[in-house]
Amino acid sequence: MSTENSDPIPVTILSGCLGAGKTTTLNYLLKNASEERDVAVLVNDMGAVNIDAELVERQVTLTDGETSVTELSNGCICCGLSNEFGRTIVELATTAEFDVLVVEASGMSDPAEVAQTVHRNRQAAFHYDLDTIVTVVDAALFHDVFVADEEVTEMTGDAKPLSDLLAEQVEFCDLVLLNKTDLITESELVDVESVIRALQPQADVQMIEHGRVDSNILIDVGRFDLETVSGGAGWKQAHQYHQEQTDNDDKSAHDSHGNGGEDRHDHHSHDHDHLHPPEEFGLTSLSYARQRPFHPDRLVDWLADVPNDIVRAKGLMWVAGRERHALNCNLAGTQVQVDVNGQWAASMPAFQQKSYREARPDLDWDEEWGDREIDLVFIGHDLNKTAIRNSLDECLLTDAEMNEDWERYENPFPSRAEEELVFDSDVEKWGVTTV
Structure with a gap:
């Protein structure tokens, strides 16, 4: 598909931990996506055999002959396969015709690294525009890890704690799909949503069951903003706010001592007009x-x-x-x-x-x-x-x-x-x- 005279192709990155329901969500999306959109899918799996790609390919073959599935196996597109990921999506853009690209990242992927791969690769950036980064969350597992503090033995395969991976995937996204909500109580769901909003106060949160989600909120929505998402994590918002308060206190001290209002921390002062107390983010x-x-x-x-x-x-x-x-x-x-x-x-x-x-x-x-x-x-x-x-x-x-x-x-x-x-x-x- 030539993009010389067309707009960049929107990219949806679908992230989430192992078993969160990404493949189920993707299959539901493809089955119910508008027939006016031709969707290309890239599925990444850590195993030598890409089971997720086989499941998606089987589903789209039955429902939508216009969807093409490309797989990257035996590695993670945010690290070991990042170069191959960049080459693959460029090749897709130059050899196939489609309107939207959906990337299902492996359960161990850091969505921030996947997004950076698209931005760092000049050819990929020419053909594509990051449209939204979606994190699918297993509500029951998230409750066990962050609310109930129960022992969860699953690891991510590279010694990274499961809770850290879950947090990172929520912190770098603009939409959280809180899946499997039918497996926890309403009060537990309230607690889970509260923690998610604390981790990433600027992301939208949608409650879903069995991966059923409206395709119109996942593809071609124009929601992603790198600066907002990069600085949107709750701990970053809190740190930035406290730093601003410190800078303002320092500035007041300088003013009171006749220093002409000069702010020695001027590298922080350019973007703080929009900051609010962390309590406003829950x-x-x-x-x-x-x-x-x-x-x-x-x-x-x-x-x-x-x-x-x-x-x-x-x-x-x-x-x-x-x-x-x-x-x-x-x-x-x-x-x-x-x-x-x-x-x-x-x-x-x-x-x-x-x-x-x-x-x-x-x-x-x-x-x-x-x-x-x-x-x-x-x-x-x-x-x-x-x-x-x-x-x-x-x-x-x-x-x-x-x-x-x-x-x-x-x-x-x-x-x-x-x-x-x-x-x-x-x-x-x-x-x-x-x-």
Whole structure:
């Protein structure tokens, strides 16, 4: 299909965890899609044999001879097969005629990476336009993981906690299809929807059963906006809001001291007119920032017993004994991941440190510890902010401990980029893995 004189082809990305009902939803969509639209389907499965593609192909052969199915197997289009994914959709656009492309991503795919593949591939971006990113959620499984805190043994195949995958798939989408709602009670459904809206307050949420959804809300709708979706996750909204409040406080302080109203954090000030308190998105949030490291033993104990009212937490940590690297903290449900984010500027050679600081004149810098800091954001419902802050403060090094030899501490936290620390409170077990 030549697109030289036509508009880009809209792309619907259908994501969701294993067993959420993506294939059932896709088959229902194809069966009930308008006959005026020719739909191409790309199905990705992690197995060597693409079972989902076979199921879709069988369905569309029976219902719609105009639908073509292309499969990518034995890998994930958001990582190992990303290049092949780009080549395949370009080839589709140049060799076949169709009006809409629907991509059913594997259950382990990160929709953000799938979307970026379309944007990064210049040829793909020429032929296609991301139209909507849809995440299908198994309401019963989501309730078990995020509301009931029940033990769920399924893993994603690459050591990523299931709760983290579920959270990421909800956080990067513009439409959530809450499927299998018939398997939970009305009160449980209210709790599930509340958590979903906390994770991604800007997405539309549709309740469905057995994958039955109106095709008009899934294809050619023009809903996707990269900037909105990229920054729409609840924890990002909360962090941005708290940062704005900090910047405004700093600006007021500068004004009161006769600094002419100059805002030293002007890199944050361009897009904050639309920000609202996180409570308006149905969540409670807490920003926790300190310029003192955590004691590794006490932090391990805290992460092993995270308060039940916390649904999601993300951010950077400074842990004593790990002075070289900033550590990512990624908490979803009952599961915590800690890995290496990158090097603190304070641990760089002097010439690199100088250029780094010159490029970031607003960077907070301590004369002794440089840019090392703790910067975390927590979201949940009715968070006990005082209790959480106090318990985290108890994990910090004391004044006396600041003068100790930190290398003597028992320290399970990653010291290399290839390592990550994973804890699942359901099975009360820590595990250090090499990635």
